[in-house]
Amino acid sequence: MAAKGGTQVNFLDAIKQAMFEEMERDPTVVLLGEDVGVYGGAFKTSEGLLAKFGWERVIDTPISESAIIGAACGMSYLGLRPIAEMQFIDFIVCAFNQITNFVAKGHYLWDAPAPMVIRGPAGGGVHGGPFHSANPEMYFVHTPGLKVIYPSTPYDAKGLLKAAIRDNNPVLFFEHKFLYRRIKEDIPEGDYVVPIGKAAVRREGKHLTIVSYAAMMHTSLEAAEELANEGIEAEVIDLRTLLPLDSDAIVESVKKTNRCLVVHEDTKTGGIAGEISAILCERAFGHLDGPLTRVTALDTPVPYAPTLEDYFLPNKEKVVQAARELARY
Amino acid sequence: MAKALTKQQHLDLYYYMRLNRAVEDTMVKLFRQNKIVGGLYSSLGQEAVSVGTAFALEKKDWLAPMIRNIGALLVKGVPPRDVFMQHMAKYDSPTKGKDGTSHFGDLDNLHIVSPISMLGDLIPVMTGVAMAGRYLGQKIVAMTWIGDGGSSTGVFHEGLNFAATQKAPFVLVLENNLWAYSTPVKRQVPVENLADRAKAYGVKSFIVDGNDVAAVYTTGKEAVELARNGEGPILIEAKTFRRMGHAQHDPAEYVPPDMKKYWEERDPIARHEKFLFREKLLDEKGKKEIEAKINALLEKERDFAENSPFPPAEFAEHGVYCTGDDCHKIRAKWERPVSEVTPPKSSVSAVWTVQGFGAGKGSGGGSAPIHFGDTEKHEHKEVAAVSNNGAKSAVKKSAKPAKKTAIARKAGR
Numbered sequence: 001m002a003a004k005g006g007t008q009v010n011f012l013d014a015i016k017q018a019m020f021e022e023m024e025r026d027p028t029v030v031l032l033g034e035d036v037g038v039y040g041g042a043f044k045t046s047e048g049l050l051a052k053f054g055w056e057r058v059i060d061t062p063i064s065e066s067a068i069i070g071a072a073c074g075m076s077y078l079g080l081r082p083i084a085e086m087q088f089i090d091f092i093v094c095a096f097n098q099i100t101n102f103v104a105k106g107h108y109l110w111d112a113p114a115p116m117v118i119r120g121p122a123g124g125g126v127h128g129g130p131f132h133s134a135n136p137e138m139y140f141v142h143t144p145g146l147k148v149i150y151p152s153t154p155y156d157a158k159g160l161l162k163a164a165i166r167d168n169n170p171v172l173f174f175e176h177k178f179l180y181r182r183i184k185e186d187i188p189e190g191d192y193v194v195p196i197g198k199a200a201v202r203r204e205g206k207h208l209t210i211v212s213y214a215a216m217m218h219t220s221l222e223a224a225e226e227l228a229n230e231g232i233e234a235e236v237i238d239l240r241t242l243l244p245l246d247s248d249a250i251v252e253s254v255k256k257t258n259r260c261l262v263v264h265e266d267t268k269t270g271g272i273a274g275e276i277s278a279i280l281c282e283r284a285f286g287h288l289d290g291p292l293t294r295v296t297a298l299d300t301p302v303p304y305a306p307t308l309e310d311y312f313l314p315n316k317e318k319v320v321q322a323a324r325e326l327a328r329y
Numbered sequence: 330m331a332k333a334l335t336k337q338q339h340l341d342l343y344y345y346m347r348l349n350r351a352v353e354d355t356m357v358k359l360f361r362q363n364k365i366v367g368g369l370y371s372s373l374g375q376e377a378v379s380v381g382t383a384f385a386l387e388k389k390d391w392l393a394p395m396i397r398n399i400g401a402l403l404v405k406g407v408p409p410r411d412v413f414m415q416h417m418a419k420y421d422s423p424t425k426g427k428d429g430t431s432h433f434g435d436l437d438n439l440h441i442v443s444p445i446s447m448l449g450d451l452i453p454v455m456t457g458v459a460m461a462g463r464y465l466g467q468k469i470v471a472m473t474w475i476g477d478g479g480s481s482t483g484v485f486h487e488g489l490n491f492a493a494t495q496k497a498p499f500v501l502v503l504e505n506n507l508w509a510y511s512t513p514v515k516r517q518v519p520v521e522n523l524a525d526r527a528k529a530y531g532v533k534s535f536i537v538d539g540n541d542v543a544a545v546y547t548t549g550k551e552a553v554e555l556a557r558n559g560e561g562p563i564l565i566e567a568k569t570f571r572r573m574g575h576a577q578h579d580p581a582e583y584v585p586p587d588m589k590k591y592w593e594e595r596d597p598i599a600r601h602e603k604f605l606f607r608e609k610l611l612d613e614k615g616k617k618e619i620e621a622k623i624n625a626l627l628e629k630e631r632d633f634a635e636n637s638p639f640p641p642a643e644f645a646e647h648g649v650y651c652t653g654d655d656c657h658k659i660r661a662k663w664e665r666p667v668s669e670v671t672p673p674k675s676s677v678s679a680v681w682t683v684q685g686f687g688a689g690k691g692s693g694g695g696s697a698p699i700h701f702g703d704t705e706k707h708e709h710k711e712v713a714a715v716s717n718n719g720a721k722s723a724v725k726k727s728a729k730p731a732k733k734t735a736i737a738r739k740a741g742r
Contacts, residue, residue: 024671024672027667027670027671028661030464037679038679038680038681040679048679050677050679051676051677051678051679052672052675052676053670053671053672053675053676054670054674054675054676054677055677056464056670056675057670057675059495061491061494062487062490062491062494064453064487064491066450066483066484066487066488067453067456067484067487067488067491068453068491070450070452070453070456070457070484070488071453071454071456071457071460071491072457073453073454073457074442074454074455074456074457074458074459074460074461074471075457075460075461075464076457076461077436077442077457077458077461078458078461078462078465078467078661078662079461079465079659079660079661079662080461080465082457097447098450098453098484101445101446101447101450102445102447102450102454105445106443107648107649107651108427108648108649109424109427109428109432109433109443110423110424110427110428110432110434110443111424111436111648111657112434112436112442112443113651113656113657115651115659144649145649145650168651168652168653168656168657168659169650169651
C-alpha cells in the first residue's frame with residue numbers, strides 16, 4: 001500500500017492534500033461546513049484552504065446540517081463538485097432526510113446526478129462519548145444511490161477522496177478520527193486515485209479470512225500478526241468501500257481459506273457483517289468449513305467512560321480469540 | 330415598483346391560469362376514469378400564485394415546484410403531456426414512470442429541480458442552486474414555493490437562515506392557503522402574517538393578495554430583481570385559499586362553508602377576466618379563442634399521454650447510479666473568468682473582519698466583544714474588508730449600527 005519514494009504523511013494531512021489538490025485542479029470544487037474556513041475545521045483538515053481559495057470556495061456555514069447538505073446538492077445541479085463537511089459524522093443524521101430522500105434518489109427518479117461528497121470524522125476509541133464517536137455508515141449503506149467509503153490508510157484516504165470528488169454520484173466519506181494522527185505512511189508525490197468499490201488484501205493467509213475496514217483493519221492486522229505466531233495464517237481484507245461492496249474479493253478469499261471472520265467497530269445488529277454473511281451463504285456456502293463469525297461493538301450507544309468504551313469496542317484480544325475458535329472449528 | 334403590465338403580459342397571465350385550471354380539470358377526469366395511478370392534488374383557486382410568480386422569472390432562472398405549482402411548470406415551458414404522463418406513470422413521462430405528480434425536473438434546458446414529498450427540503454437546495462449560479466457568474470435567480478404548513482419544518486428555517494447569511498439570489502414564495510391538510514393555519518403558526526418570519530432572518534419580505542395575478546406578478550418581479558441585484562433572499566407571502574381537499578380523496582368537510590364561499594367569490598381567474606373585460610383587453614371573441622386553443626392543445630396532449638405505455642418491468646432496476654461520462658457529462662457553465670476563483674486572485678487573509686469591533690468606549694478601543702462596545706463617538710476609517718459572500722467591500726462607518734447598539738443596551742436595562 002505504501003509507495004516508494006514519497007513522503008511520510010498522516011491521515012489528516014492526506015485528507016487535506018486531497019482537498020487542496022482537487023480544488024487546485026478543478027475550480028468547480030468547493031468546500032462548505034461548520035468552521036471549515038477561518039478556523040480550518042475542527043480537526044484542521046481544511047487548514048489553509050480559505051487563504052488559498054477564498055470565501056466563495058471555502059464557506060463557513062451556520063450550524064445547519066440539512067442546509068449544508070441541501071445547498072451542496074443544489075450546487076451540484078449546476079455542475080459544481082461540493083464537499084460538505086460534517087464537523088463530526090454523528091451530526092450527519094440531522095440531514096438524514098436531505099441525504100436519503102433528496103440526494104440519493106435524484107439520479108434514479110429524475111436523471112439528476114449529484115456529484116458531491118459528504119465527509120467527516122467518525123468512530124470511537126477516543127473517549128468522545130455517545131455523540132462524537134458514531135459509526136453511522138450502515139444507515140447509508142442501506143440507501144441505494146449513495147456510495148459509502150471508509151478508508152484505513154493515509155494513501156487510500158487521499159486516493160479515495162480524490163476519486164469521490166471526481167465521481168458523478170453522491171459519496172459519503174467516513175474518516176476514522178482515531179487514525180487521524182496515529183498512522184503515517186509514504187505517499188507518492190503527484191496525482192493518483194484509488195478506485196471506489198475495490199477491496200484490498202492487506203495480508204495473505206490460508207487458514208481464515210478476516211474482513212474489516214477503517215480503524216478495525218489495523219486491529220485485525222495486529223491480531224493476524226499474533227495468530228501467525230501460533231501458526232494460524234489469516235488473510236486480511238480491507239473493504240475500503242462499503243457501498244458498492246466488493247463482494248467478489250470476499251468470496252474469492254473465502255473460497256481459498258474456507259473460513260470468514262468479520263471485524264467492525266459498528267454495532268452488531270444490522271452491521272455489514274450480516275450482509276457479508278448473506279453474500280457468503282449465497283455465493284460460497286459449499287466452501288465454508290465454519291460459521292461466519294462476527295467481532296463487533298456491542299449493541300449499545302457508544303459509552304463515555306474509558307472502562308465502558310474499551311469493553312464496548314472490539315480489540316485485538318477479542319479478534320484473536322474469535323479467530324482461534326474459528327480456525328479450530 | 331415594477332412597471333405596469335403590457336396588454337400581452339395581462340393576456341399571457343390569463344392564458345396560463347386558464348391552462349393551469351384546464352390541465353387540472355382534465356386530470357380530475359382522468360382520475361375518475363382510474364387512469365391516474367396515485368394521488369391527485371389540486372391548485373384550484375391558487376393558480377394566480379403559481380403563474381404570477383413563475384412569470385416573473387427569466388428563461389435562465391431556476392425553479393422548483395411544490396405539489397400545487399403545476400401552473401409554474403407550464404409557465405416555465407413544461408408541455409401539459411408531461412404533467413399528464415407523470416400522473417399516469419407513463420414511460421414517456423419525464424421520470425419514465427419512476428415518480429408521479431409534479432415530481433420531475435430538467436437540469437439542462439428548463440432549469441427545474443424536482444421536489445420530494447418531504448416539505449422544506451427544497452429551500453436549502455435552491456439556496457445552493459442560487460449560490461452556484463452566482464459563483465459561476467450566471468446572474469440567475471432561484472425560486473421555490475412552500476405552504477403555510479411547510480413553513481413549520483425545521484429545514485424551512487435552516488434554509489432561509491443560510492440563504493440570508495449568503496445573500497443568495499433566491500426567492501421563496503410562501504403560499505398561505507390557510508390549510509395544512511386538515512389543520513388551519515392558526516393551529517400551525519401563531520402569527521398573523523407568515524411574512525413576519527422573514528424579519529427573524531434579516532430577510533426582506535412582501536405580502537401580496539394571492540388571488541390577484543397582476544399583483545402577484547408585480548411583486549414577484551420586484552422580488553426577483555432585488556434578488557438578482559444582490560438583495561436576496563426575498564420572502565413573498567401570497568395569501569390565498571385551498572378550495573379543494575388536500576388531495577382527491579379528501580372532501581375537506583373540515584372547512585367552514587362560509588370560508589369556501591368567501592374565496593370562491595374571489596376566484597383569481599374570474600377576477601382577472603373581469604379586469605381584462607373592463608379594461609377592454611379581452612372580449613367574448615378573444616376569450617372563446619383562448620378556450621378553443623387550450624381545448625385543442627389539451628386534447629392532443631391527453632391523446633399522446635394515454636397512448637404512452639407503462640415502463641417495462643425490468644426498468645425498475647435501472648439508473649440508481651450515474652455511470653460516468655457515458656451517462657452524464659457534468660460541465661459547469663462558467664460566465665465569469667475562472668481566474669477570479671483560483672489562486673492567486675482567490676487568495677485571502679484568513680481572518681474574520683467584524684464590523685465595529687474594538688472601537689467601543691468601554692473597550693478603550695481594545696478587544697471588548699462587539700455587544701458591549703459603545704461605538705457612537707468612534708468612527709472607523711474605511712478599510713477594505715472581505716465579506717462572507719466573497720465580494721470586496723468597504724466597512725461602513727460605524728455611526729449607524731453603533732446607535733442601535735446603544736439603544737438596545739439602554740432598553741435592556
